[in-house]
Amino acid sequence: MSGALLLVGGLGACVAMAISPLPSSEMVDPESTRAISTRRAELRLAATVAAFAACAIGALFAVGRGALWPLWPLTIGFGIGLLVIHPWILVRWICIPLGMPRLAWWLSSLGGVPWVRDPEGGAVLAGALAALRKRMHDPKAAAFLRRRLRDARLRGAGIVAAALLAADEGDHARARQLMDSLELFDPDLCPPLARRIAQDWRLADDACAGQWSRIADTSDDLPNVSRTARFFTVAARRLTGAEDAGAGSLIRRWLAAPRRLATAPLLRRALRGPVAVGTGVSSLPRLDARFVAVLAANDGGASHIEPISLLAEAAREPEARERAAVRLQRLGASFDQAFEGFELRRRLRERTNELEGGSTGEAATIRLQHDVATKLAQLMRDAEACPTNAGTRPRSTLGRARESLFDQLFDDLCVACAEASERRQPLNVPVPIGEWEACLNVMAHYEELRGLASPGELRQAYTLVELELRQTAAWMWNDLHERGLANAISAWLLTEAERVEDHSAAAYHRHNAALVV
Amino acid sequence: MPTVRSSDSRGGGAFCCFADNPFFVLDVPPTASPADVLAAANRWIDALGRGDPAAQTYATPVGPQPRTEMVVRHALTRLRDRDARVQFEVWATAAPAEIPDEFVGPMDGFSGAPRAFGWRGR
Numbered sequence: 189m190s191g192a193l194l195l196v197g198g199l200g201a202c203v204a205m206a207i208s209p210l211p212s213s214e215m216v217d218p219e220s221t222r223a224i225s226t227r228r229a230e231l232r233l234a235a236t237v238a239a240f241a242a243c244a245i246g247a248l249f250a251v252g253r254g255a256l257w258p259l260w261p262l263t264i265g266f267g268i269g270l271l272v273i274h275p276w277i278l279v280r281w282i283c284i285p286l287g288m289p290r291l292a293w294w295l296s297s298l299g300g301v302p303w304v305r306d307p308e309g310g311a312v313l314a315g316a317l318a319a320l321r322k323r324m325h326d327p328k329a330a331a332f333l334r335r336r337l338r339d340a341r342l343r344g345a346g347i348v349a350a351a352l353l354a355a356d357e358g359d360h361a362r363a364r365q366l367m368d369s370l371e372l373f374d375p376d377l378c379p380p381l382a383r384r385i386a387q388d389w390r391l392a393d394d395a396c397a398g399q400w401s402r403i404a405d406t407s408d409d410l411p412n413v414s415r416t417a418r419f420f421t422v423a424a425r426r427l428t429g430a431e432d433a434g435a436g437s438l439i440r441r442w443l444a445a446p447r448r449l450a451t452a453p454l455l456r457r458a459l460r461g462p463v464a465v466g467t468g469v470s471s472l473p474r475l476d477a478r479f480v481a482v483l484a485a486n487d488g489g490a491s492h493i494e495p496i497s498l499l500a501e502a503a504r505e506p507e508a509r510e511r512a513a514v515r516l517q518r519l520g521a522s523f524d525q526a527f528e529g530f531e532l533r534r535r536l537r538e539r540t541n542e543l544e545g546g547s548t549g550e551a552a553t554i555r556l557q558h559d560v561a562t563k564l565a566q567l568m569r570d571a572e573a574c575p576t577n578a579g580t581r582p583r584s585t586l587g588r589a590r591e592s593l594f595d596q597l598f599d600d601l602c603v604a605c606a607e608a609s610e611r612r613q614p615l616n617v618p619v620p621i622g623e624w625e626a627c628l629n630v631m632a633h634y635e636e637l638r639g640l641a642s643p644g645e646l647r648q649a650y651t652l653v654e655l656e657l658r659q660t661a662a663w664m665w666n667d668l669h670e671r672g673l674a675n676a677i678s679a680w681l682l683t684e685a686e687r688v689e690d691h692s693a694a695a696y697h698r699h700n701a702a703l704v705v
Numbered sequence: 706m707p708t709v710r711s712s713d714s715r716g717g718g719a720f721c722c723f724a725d726n727p728f729f730v731l732d733v734p735p736t737a738s739p740a741d742v743l744a745a746a747n748r749w750i751d752a753l754g755r756g757d758p759a760a761q762t763y764a765t766p767v768g769p770q771p772r773t774e775m776v777v778r779h780a781l782t783r784l785r786d787r788d789a790r791v792q793f794e795v796w797a798t799a800a801p802a803e804i805p806d807e808f809v810g811p812m813d814g815f816s817g818a819p820r821a822f823g824w825r826g827r
Contacts, residue, residue, distance in 0.1 A: 320823075320824040320825050321823065321824070321825065322825065323825070325825075356825075358827075360827075388822050389822070389824075391818075392818040392819045392821070392822050392824070393818075395814060395815045395818035396814045396815065396816055396818050396819070396827060397814050398813050398814035398815075399814075414822075416821055416822055420818070420821075445821075446823075447820070447821055447822075447823060450817055450820040450821040451817075451821045453815070453817060454815050454817070454818075454821070457815075493798045493799075496795065496796060496798050496799045497766075497798075497799050497800070499719075499720070499723075499799070500720075500723055500766035500767065500799040500800075503719075503720040503723065503766065503767040504766075504767065504768075532795075535795075536791060536795070539791050539794060540788075540791055543787040543790060543791065544787065546787070546788055547788045551788075552788065552791050552792070555788075555792060556792060556795060559722070559792065563719040563720075563722065564719070566718060566719040567719045570718075570719070
């Protein structure tokens with residue numbers, strides 16, 4: 189009976205070897221990332237099949253001779269061989285849960301699934317995952333992993349590892365920026381598990397910040413989503429009232445997810461149903477009907493005080509981004525009215541004369557106008573909103589605010605470009621993750637400016653950014669051999685070139701983005 | 706202490722004209738004479754020295770703010786600049802407001818989220 193089973197096993201091994209994938213004819217460039225990662229996967233599969241086949245043949249031979257004792261050593265040998273070929277089994281179930289970052293890195297350095305697309309970055313990512321399981325932040329382990337990352341070619345798993353290490357140090361903004369940058373990478377450069385970890389981390393970050401609507405908007409079609417992420421999505425939809433997710437469905441998702449004790453508080457909260465955003469308003473003391481008309485929002489009070497009161501009321505808004513454009517438009521119109529009227533100017537002139545200051549009433553008005561424009565610019569930046577009419581009247585308060593904000597953002601963009609340029613100097617030792625972060629900084633500043641700038645201004649900003657990032661991409665490709673990063677920069681520049689209709693730049697970056705990485 | 710938004714706290718943001726306004730810090734009207742301003746500053750410094758709980762905070766249109774001796778002295782210095790005082794007077798025309806304890810901005814977060822994914826909490 190056992191002989192027949194072993195025979196079936198041996199036959200199965202042969203079938204597996206027969207159906208193992210061969211190099212595809214689509215692999216035009218054998219040095220491409222896809223070709224290399226496919227070869228790595230094939231090697232591991234072939235090694236697994238060979239180990240199994242050797243074990244099965246040895247067992248068949250022993251059983252044929254009537255000796256059963258070699259079966260145990262053969263099985264143990266096969267187990268050890270399997271762990272060497274696929275060290276992730278040990279890393280996943282022992283090193284990471286027990287918080288052993290160095291051992292996790294060392295074992296993962298042996299390669300194999302799931303890091304075939306980025307073995308070096310994957311090893312550091314495994315170490316970072318183990319570091320996050322430790323009770324306290326371990327600076328020595330973090331420094332060790334960062335050194336390993338500096339030596340590695342930067343790809344998807346390396347980016348996620350760098351982000352997790354930044355988060356481990358408490359730099360969540362930097363971690364978020366790096367996690368978000370994964371979207372720019374060619375899928376062939378990013379192991380699916382690294383993408384899933386990034387997705388989970390972003391979701392946890394949003395949940396910590398109470399960004400439930402962002403979680404609720406997560407598409408159901410995303411591939412490779414973890415069970416915990418699915419539970420969080422359903423819980424967020426229930427909390428925001430975005431979808432009438434039933435309690436049964438929520439409980440099923442919770443039961444399917446691991447670490448139920450940790451997720452139980454969220455389950456209880458979600459089961460209570462939707463929570464209205466900004467519920468603090470409902471707890472405000474009831475307003476006396478006689479005073480409703482006096483509120484600035486209801487055009488009450490003296491005209492020169494109205495914009496000041498409106499600004500104070502804006503400060504008390506529970507959610508700054510909600511209705512921000514309308515609020516800014518109202519504020520701008522109100523300040524325009526006050527500055528164009530006589531009352532505010534007269535008061536400023538009178539007070540300046542009474543106090544006998546060094547400036548005139550007119551100078552005080554100009555100073556106040558400048559101050560107001562700066563404040564509205566700050567509000568626009570905080571709310572990431574620009575009223576549609578802000579650019580149409582350049583001398584209006586909103587127009588000045590928009591100009592002020594544009595100048596500020598453009599200056600920030602110039603500084604970011606100068607910093608990125610500085611990193612290319614021959615005296616600096618290039619650190620790929622540092623170069624990538626400098627590029628992300630430039631992109632982030634450009635994208636912030638994009639929401640505010642007119643088409644002409646955006647073209648001007650793009651010319652500046654393109655000049656800088658084009659050189660950085662070429663430097664990364666030619667000197668650092670960081671083809672993945674160069675490709676991501678070219679792809680981003682291509683998208684933006686098409687947006688600003690810069691056809692020559694688009695053609696150049698289309699060619700670069702199509703190069704095999 | 707309920708406050709408005711962390712990014713708009715004293716020292717920066719669009720609403721510092723209310724949160725840091727010397728007239729609110731000293732609790733004097735914009736029409737107060739320099740002598741009244743000086744008297745108010747001395748009164749608050751004395752009260753703070755005695756540990757008077759009523760002196761620990763001051764009301765502003767963006768909710769109560771903490772008052773310390775340094776804040777009071779800084780307010781006094783700022784009001785000595787007559788050109789700056791004219792500007793502060795304009796912003797001080799807004800009425801102070803109470804922000805309710807239950808004031809919440811965006812919906813509360815779930816701080817246990819990293820643990821739910823198996824990572825160390827924040």
